[in-house]
Amino acid sequence: MSSLSDVLTTRSAGYWGVEAGGAEVDAKAIRNGDVGTSGELRWRALPWRGYTAREFTKARVHAGDIVLTTSGNCGNVAYVGIEPEDPTVATNFVRVLRTDPTVTDSRYVFHFLRTPTFASAIAPFVRGATIKNLAVESAFAAINIPLPPLSEQRRVAAILDHAEAICTKRRQVLAHLDSLTGAVFQEMFRDAPGTTPMSAVVEEFRYGTSNKSGDSGYPALRIPNVVGGAIDTDEIKTVLVEPAELRRLTLREGDLLFVRTNGNQDNVGRSAIFSEAAVKSAGFEDLPWIYASYLIRARLSDEIEPQFVAGYLATPAGREQLRERSKTSAGQYNINTEALGSIRLPTAPPAAQQEFASRVDVIEEKRKQVSAAGSADAELFASLQSHAFRGEL
Structure with missing residues (x-):
């Protein structure tokens, strides 16, 4: 040593x-x-x-x-x-x-x-x-x-280099898949004939509950749970609400959740689609899901695909509209329901929207597979690190 x-x-x-x-x-x-x-x-x-x-x-x-x-x-x-x-x-x-x-x-x-x-x-x-x-x-x-001797150091480094290269390659594949949805959207809808305000295809915008989390209640999604265009269930809080508020805030399949306030302007307006599949692993069987006050729910009409809306908002043009509509106060950027409703979405026939949603589903399934393999790679790399510096490789 x-x-x-x-x-x-x-x-x-x-x-x-x-x-x-x-x-x-x-x-x-x-x-x-x-x-x-x-x-x-x-x-x-x-x-x-x-x-x-x-x-x-x-x-x-x-x-x-x-x-x-x-x-x-x-x-x-x-x-x-x-x-x-x-x-x-x-x-x-x-x-x-x-x-x-x-x-x-x-x-x-x-x-x-x-x-x-x-x-x-x-x-x-x-x-x-x-x-x-x-x-x-x-x-x-x-x-x-x-x-250890220099030759042994080089041998250990070579093993770890190889393992790291596998992890890096997997991250690169994930990055490619992350960008693929936007590329597909651009390919399919770059020549959209017109635009329509989001308010025309949203049945209701609603803010979440401001009640504090506690040891009991209903699983509630918060800002940290809306990440990378998806629902992250790693850290779920529970919030108790009255029956009337529960009815108003219960999330349904296809609801779109927006982050409405953040210190980073790029994070304001980031969104994710709620689905039962996305929250199944969190372990709150048979309980309705709700959401906190720093999120806005958009309940879309049947005439538009949630993935079509989310796909557009993730494009540079969609992100620019969100940035233009966010306002700053006391170091925080905010967006409200009126601003969200004014966003212009490209128009597209239902069949094209459904085709896009199907293609996104394929990408997401592949992404889950690569992400799971990446997690396994990371665990293996951590194990190799641990053994390497104990002289056990």
């Missing part, structure tokens, strides 16, 4: 710099938000900044480097696999980590820094109530990493 302080021969903090063109050297800058939770680095999002020659030399990243976030979401890491096409540096909330290649394999260390063990070990060194900051030097001095 060796401390990370001993293993990581370079642990340089970067700089935010100045506006591009305002110093000696321009370079792309890696911010803490550019380092994802799955080990990825969002290269396309990097902004250009200006640096002195000394800052640029100290903070520049090269192939084989590891970058670590030290503020906000502390502990995210990414690996620089190839030399960046553009000159690239770390900013002040990102550390550049390097090893001595004659002693330590950098991919081996990278995989260790992605383990739950490392995440737990840095927790006592993350400080700050509002903005979290990692005390890097103190943490690295206290955290030990198993260090």
Whole structure:
């Protein structure tokens, strides 16, 4: 075992710099938000900044480097696999980590820094109530990493690299499926002959209950349950309501739920279709489902397919209409029923809508299969990580 302080021969903090063109050297800058939770680095999002020659030399990243976030979401890491096409540096909330290649394999260390063990070990060194900051030097001095011979490190890293590649491929397939519905919608309805206001095809808009959740009551969907165009039942609260309110708020197959308020404008108006199949796994058999006050329910008329409406609202044109109609107050963006009703939907014959819904069902079924396989991959990868750093691979 060796401390990370001993293993990581370079642990340089970067700089935010100045506006591009305002110093000696321009370079792309890696911010803490550019380092994802799955080990990825969002290269396309990097902004250009200006640096002195000394800052640029100290903070520049090269192939084989590891970058670590030290503020906000502390502990995210990414690996620089190839030399960046553009000159690239770390900013002040990102550390550049390097090893001595004659002693330590950098991919081996990278995989260790992605383990739950490392995440737990840095927790006592993350400080700050509002903005979290990692005390890097103190943490690295206290955290030990198993260090077998270099050949063994490379063997372990190769196994984990292979497993990670499978997980990455599965995420890419999911991302493709996520975008496929929009592509199908554009293909089928780009030449729609006209538009109609959503209010013309909605029987009723209604806000949810403002009653507090408790230990008893009816399962109630909230903002966290409307994610990625679907119903997420990972964390369901129960809310007690009077019989009259229950009748008004009980969800039916095909009801469309909208997020009506959020601090992020892009999340206002995001929607999901309610179905019994979507909530079946939550375990509230025979109980009616209701929804909370920060959601709006649109009960659609029989003449329009819910998936057609949801499909349009997920397109760039649909999202733009939602953005235009959201208003801000006290740092929160909001949309109301009147604004939702004014959204113009493309017109399409029922047969075309039904065909679209059928194609979406096929995509969703495939997505469920890939997602389940991805979950299994993630469990296997976590198991491999655990065994790898106990010398059991």
